[in-house]
Amino acid sequence: MSDDTEDKARAATIFDVARLAGVSHQTVSRVVNELPNVRPATRQRVEHAIQQLRYRPSPAARALVTRRSRTIGLITSGGADFGPSSISLSFNRAAREARYAVSIASIVEHDPTSMRSALELLVRQNVEAIVLIAARTSMIDEAQSIEVGVPLVATASADRSGLHTVSIDHYSGARLAVRHLIELGHREIRHLSGPADSIDAAERVRGWRDELAAHRLRVVEPAVGDWTPSSGYRFGLELAADIARDASASVTGSAPATSPTGPTARSGASALDRATGVFSGNDQMALGLVHAITSAGLTAPRDLSIVGFDDIPEAEHFLPPLTTLRQDFTGFGRDLMSTVLAVLGDTDASDPAPRVPELVVRASTARPRA
Amino acid sequence: MSDDTEDKARAATIFDVARLAGVSHQTVSRVVNELPNVRPATRQRVEHAIQQLRYRPSPAARALVTRRSRTIGLITSGGADFGPSSISLSFNRAAREARYAVSIASIVEHDPTSMRSALELLVRQNVEAIVLIAARTSMIDEAQSIEVGVPLVATASADRSGLHTVSIDHYSGARLAVRHLIELGHREIRHLSGPADSIDAAERVRGWRDELAAHRLRVVEPAVGDWTPSSGYRFGLELAADIARDASASVTGSAPATSPTGPTARSGASALDRATGVFSGNDQMALGLVHAITSAGLTAPRDLSIVGFDDIPEAEHFLPPLTTLRQDFTGFGRDLMSTVLAVLGDTDASDPAPRVPELVVRASTARPRA
């Protein structure tokens, strides 16, 4: 009807509300911020006026005076992979529930200048904290060197000064993976790890190594991939070649010169003992690995048992369905937000305990052939 | 040295700069905003003071007075899937290059209240435009019903009033997929589509249907999945059962009562003509499909040729490696940002032409068995 209700020229301000309710503007402020000492009757009047004018406080004005933006910066360097994406999504939801906005800056991996510009963009925006997802050590180093002036929360296992971390227990997950293989009867268990400077990858390597050591099994240096299926494929090709050479060697009965003992020797394992199990740093590399050995005429799990990590939605339908470790990405995203809240002093919750991935046994693992 | 350089109490303001440079604060403003009518000498002095004080203009103050936040809202409803994630990432980078911040709100699908709250959060933040990714018609309806007051840009093919859209040419992509199958010699080509209210899915269905019609091939109503591998698996199970029943029928020579003509009849195809090709709405469903038919003792592409859509990084390493349509998600993300810029009047570029997906032929398709 009137030009008050359908005012599209400008959004209603706190003064408009005050005028309509017949109070002063900071009484409105008190109502909006739920401060005490406002009579119920006036509160009602103000609230009614707010409804009528569809008043929304301006975050800019608020941020200007409070010096708090109620937004947190999110830097992701993990590409479009399922893990980082899920975490971002979940974190984002948790942030919204806590009435925080989140401003993102995705950067390309291995690019320090990209990290620098992302950081600067976020601090310019006055974010109250910055969270780093899919962090590599180099990225964390870079971020810490910049002196942003706001708390940094990173997805990392390693504690550092001036950095808050929250993590999944990749170490225990890796041990679970290897133990599963060992319980199945495997003795030669290789590892295809993620990139060298990935903290998660390093933790997985450590778990694999420790579990092997706990069972006095031989540790062959892990192959290093880059999380992509293609890197798994390349490793699979090498592995298949090894296995084939090994098999032909045992058929001809002539062991290679490098190995005095025959490849079938059980204990005092020779360098050529045939791998029967592989723990892959993630599901994607496991996929490439299966592809490679299949192309080479081998089959999983008959010739090689494979366990992945992550349990991406596709893993259940790989051929064969992949045994893997399920990570609770959603819970992790929430954990991230709750530590941010703690760091900001909004809550006094202690750091959440790292979540332990859950072993999901499917069809890519079996007892080794006798 | 002095407490000027290492001032951690408060960031420098425009007044601090003005004092140090010996000018008034809005001369500083002029310099910062690169306005004319400033003598080079004073400009130098001011710039030097800016450097020295590490002055950064406050976005809050600036937003307050200009009513422009230089922030774009991004709503994603596509989960952690590769497509939506890639688009978000790429869009984000493009936005940063254009010196815009992006504030995200990921929502759960099929939840109108979630969409509403996301929208409100973003408008509260004074975003200048809102981008919708992985939009379903219901979500777009919901978004449009809310009257946000800022331009809406959605990833959709359908043009609507008050909505700017940018899209990939799913229609042409689907025709390419089907044509590939036809050229291979397939005549019975089924489609497993995405969810009914997905705009992309509908476009893919349309392309499939039209290409079939153009070759006067029979159109069997598409099965409807939900993009997940599991839905592909379920469809695959049904399909495999059909094929098995069909095969046994042709062996016993007794066609089911519903079909007077034999299943081997070429033209006037009976309802039971065996499907030899499937066009899957995305790669994940194709994966589940392959899994299902493999469990049923069939193999791709021997018994069934399958083509996917998206070309996710895993597709190359599926067993068999998947023939699919590659979408340029990265380019699409940039296109999104450039239409946002156009809508905002920052540039006068016209709407980018929809990108046509590229057929990538791998090993999941072959000639049908005679």
Next chain:
DNA sequence: ACGATCTGTACCAGATGCGAC
């Protein structure tokens, strides 16, 4: 005199129109 309730004014950190040199 006093606590609850409400108001006036001074900021926050910039942008902008107008006037002065």
Next chain:
DNA sequence: AGTCGCATCTGGTACAGATCG
């Protein structure tokens, strides 16, 4: 005409002070 400064405005919050029962 080209440079520059003054005053005013943006939309809130915070604190001191005023009014009232």
